[in-house]
Amino acid sequence: MHGSYFPEIVSEDIIGSLPFLLLLFLLCLTLEVLRWFFPRLISTSFLKGCIVAGGILTVWETLSLLKLLSPVLLPPPTKVFSNIVYLWSIGFMQPQIISTLFRLLYAFILALVSAVTLGILVSYFGKRFSSIESLINAGRMIPAPAWLSLAILWFGIGHASAIFIIWLGCFFPIFLNTVNGVNKAEPVQVETVLTYGGDKFDVLTQVILPVSYHHILTGARIGLGIGWITVVTAELASVDIGAGLGWMIQDSRILFDTTTVLSGIIVLGLFGMMTDVLLKKFDGLVQGWS
Amino acid sequence: MDIWGRCEIHPLVVIAIISGVILTTTLFRNYSETAISEKFYNSLMAWSLFILFWEGTIYLEIIKSMLLAPPSVILTKAFYFLEKGYLQINIVSTLRRFVAGFFIALVLAVPLGIALGLFRKAYEWIAPLLDFIRMIPPPAILPFAIILLGIGESPAVFVIALGCFFPVLLNTVQGVREAEKLHVEVVQTLGGDRMDVLRHVIVPSALPTILTGIRIGFGIGWLVLVSAEIVAADSGLGFMIEGARNRLETPTVFVGMMTVCAMGLAMDVFLKKIEGFFILRRGGGFLQLESGITKINKKNNL
Numbered sequence: 001m002h003g004s005y006f007p008e009i010v011s012e013d014i015i016g017s018l019p020f021l022l023l024l025f026l027l028c029l030t031l032e033v034l035r036w037f038f039p040r041l042i043s044t045s046f047l048k049g050c051i052v053a054g055g056i057l058t059v060w061e062t063l064s065l066l067k068l069l070s071p072v073l074l075p076p077p078t079k080v081f082s083n084i085v086y087l088w089s090i091g092f093m094q095p096q097i098i099s100t101l102f103r104l105l106y107a108f109i110l111a112l113v114s115a116v117t118l119g120i121l122v123s124y125f126g127k128r129f130s131s132i133e134s135l136i137n138a139g140r141m142i143p144a145p146a147w148l149s150l151a152i153l154w155f156g157i158g159h160a161s162a163i164f165i166i167w168l169g170c171f172f173p174i175f176l177n178t179v180n181g182v183n184k185a186e187p188v189q190v191e192t193v194l195t196y197g198g199d200k201f202d203v204l205t206q207v208i209l210p211v212s213y214h215h216i217l218t219g220a221r222i223g224l225g226i227g228w229i230t231v232v233t234a235e236l237a238s239v240d241i242g243a244g245l246g247w248m249i250q251d252s253r254i255l256f257d258t259t260t261v262l263s264g265i266i267v268l269g270l271f272g273m274m275t276d277v278l279l280k281k282f283d284g285l286v287q288g289w290s
Numbered sequence: 291m292d293i294w295g296r297c298e299i300h301p302l303v304v305i306a307i308i309s310g311v312i313l314t315t316t317l318f319r320n321y322s323e324t325a326i327s328e329k330f331y332n333s334l335m336a337w338s339l340f341i342l343f344w345e346g347t348i349y350l351e352i353i354k355s356m357l358l359a360p361p362s363v364i365l366t367k368a369f370y371f372l373e374k375g376y377l378q379i380n381i382v383s384t385l386r387r388f389v390a391g392f393f394i395a396l397v398l399a400v401p402l403g404i405a406l407g408l409f410r411k412a413y414e415w416i417a418p419l420l421d422f423i424r425m426i427p428p429p430a431i432l433p434f435a436i437i438l439l440g441i442g443e444s445p446a447v448f449v450i451a452l453g454c455f456f457p458v459l460l461n462t463v464q465g466v467r468e469a470e471k472l473h474v475e476v477v478q479t480l481g482g483d484r485m486d487v488l489r490h491v492i493v494p495s496a497l498p499t500i501l502t503g504i505r506i507g508f509g510i511g512w513l514v515l516v517s518a519e520i521v522a523a524d525s526g527l528g529f530m531i532e533g534a535r536n537r538l539e540t541p542t543v544f545v546g547m548m549t550v551c552a553m554g555l556a557m558d559v560f561l562k563k564i565e566g567f568f569i570l571r572r573g574g575g576f577l578q579l580e581s582g583i584t585k586i587n588k589k590n591n592l
Contacts, residue, residue, distance in 0.1 A: 049418025131332030141554040145517035149535030149543045232427040233517035253433030261434050272425035
């Protein structure tokens with residue numbers, strides 16, 4: 001069954017060990033030189049990260065070159081790098097990335113909209129909310145992956161059940177942070193807007209959203225982290241055969257193809273970092289609002 | 291226990307009991323208002339109505355019982371499993387796995403976090419790398435861990451430890467950095483050495499932040515635990531849930547989920563209690579410093 005989905009692995013090393021090490025060295029050198037000329041473009045922390053990562057890769061590659069590491073259990077970085085390029089070039093990697101990102105972002109946006117709306121509503125009707133607080137707390141303590149079995153029963157195998165559990169995972173952090181943030185709005189501010197003749201909508205846009213904005217973003221970042229964990233779990237448990245980075249990792253683990261496993265992990269890490277940095281940037285972008 | 295294993299709880303029994311609870315508490319409240327607090331009464335009502343609704347919709351066959359098991363069946367199943375010892379076995383193996391991973395994470399993360407918090411230069415160098423590793427979802431490492439460590443307990447424990455590790459580490463670093471410079475200088479002026487600074491200033495003032503990190507790490511670890519058990523385990527609550535799903539035993543899925551929920555809730559409350567205890571005892575960092583100064587003076591025969 002794997003054969004029909006999984007491409008034959010015929011990737012050759014597109015780069016030798018010594019050129020790879022040289023390339024790493026040159027890359028770090030170029031970054032350092034670039035930093036001389038454009039200190040703003042390349043931050044120090046980025047350069048330091050590159051240098052440390054380069055050092056670790058060098059040690060790893062050298063150990064593999066000296067045959068101290070088993071190439072089956074821990075393939076050298078050149079092989080992993082070649083494999084990523086190869087999987088990309090035959091068009092196998094892209095659909096996996098797209099389907100993982102589609103599930104995650106679909107559920108995340110759904111969670112963001114529903115959690116913020118519900119959070120604002122709940123803090124508006126604060127008193128009645130306190131009676132269902134313990135119910136919600138109990139629901140929150142069931143980890144999202146535990147819902148996977150029920151989700152597959154309800155929605156079948158495919159995108160829908162994955163999206164459902166990712167939504168559940170993202171929902172609670174955003175919801176609780178929104179409630180927390182809205183409660184931070186001072187009654188004085190609300191009353192000021194009301195005194196100047198604003199209606200409830202003005203209170204929402206002028207006071208509540210700006211005040212709770214940072215809390216919502218904090219919740220969104222926590223929620224996104226949980227969302228990543230949940231999406232990978234759903235794919236590892238084969239919520240959808242033949243799509244997703246998690247499925248790729250699990251399937252190549254079964255085939256004992258460690259290189260593809262590592263490739264998948266690294267691509268996941270890169271995308272995870274990218275989404276996190278984007279959300280952080282978003283925080284800085286709209287900071288002027290409040 | 292023998293009786294519970296055999297008898298089945300009828301849906302009407304659950305409905306009757308819950309209605310009875312609602313009626314009695316309401317009557318009791320009408321009789322004396324102060325006996326039951328408003329908050330407790332409200333949440334009791336919410337829970338009762340929730341269970342009543344849940345049981346009722348399935349009893350009236352509005353929802354198929356295959357898709358959503360009613361509380362009566364879940365209870366029956368839970369008592370049956372308790373009697374057979376099936377639930378206990380799974381709880382013990384889940385707990386063992388979790389505690390092992392959690393403690394490995396704590397033992398590694400707290401000292402490392404204190405060291406990295408003290409040596410800022412070192413932290414600056416490895417922070418970008420840590421940020422990268424932090425963003426890899428721990429379950430994604432699971433297949434790799436299985437290849438490296440073999441099938442069994444160790445991959446799951448490794449992944450749980452990884453999930454708990456980063457929140458604890460980052461919070462420890464932050465807590466150590468927030469230690470007051472003035473307090474450090476006070477201890478140094480009184481002739482304390484580096485160990486004294488660590489013991490009397492840095493650790494006490496970082497403790498609440500570390501405990502918050504531990505609580506966050508617990509949440510992530512609990513999540514990763516369940517996902518690791520669903521993907522790769524031969525025992526534990528996650529395995530029980532996944533196995534029941536394969537056999538289309540919806541009640542068992544619910545029993546597993548509720549046990550996970552109850553255990554998570556209990557541990558969360560426990561950690562919150564510990565956190566509250568230490569924050570109260572700390573007394574704003576200053577009381578701790580005072581007792582530290584006395585100890586240093588005693589050591590120097592002053």
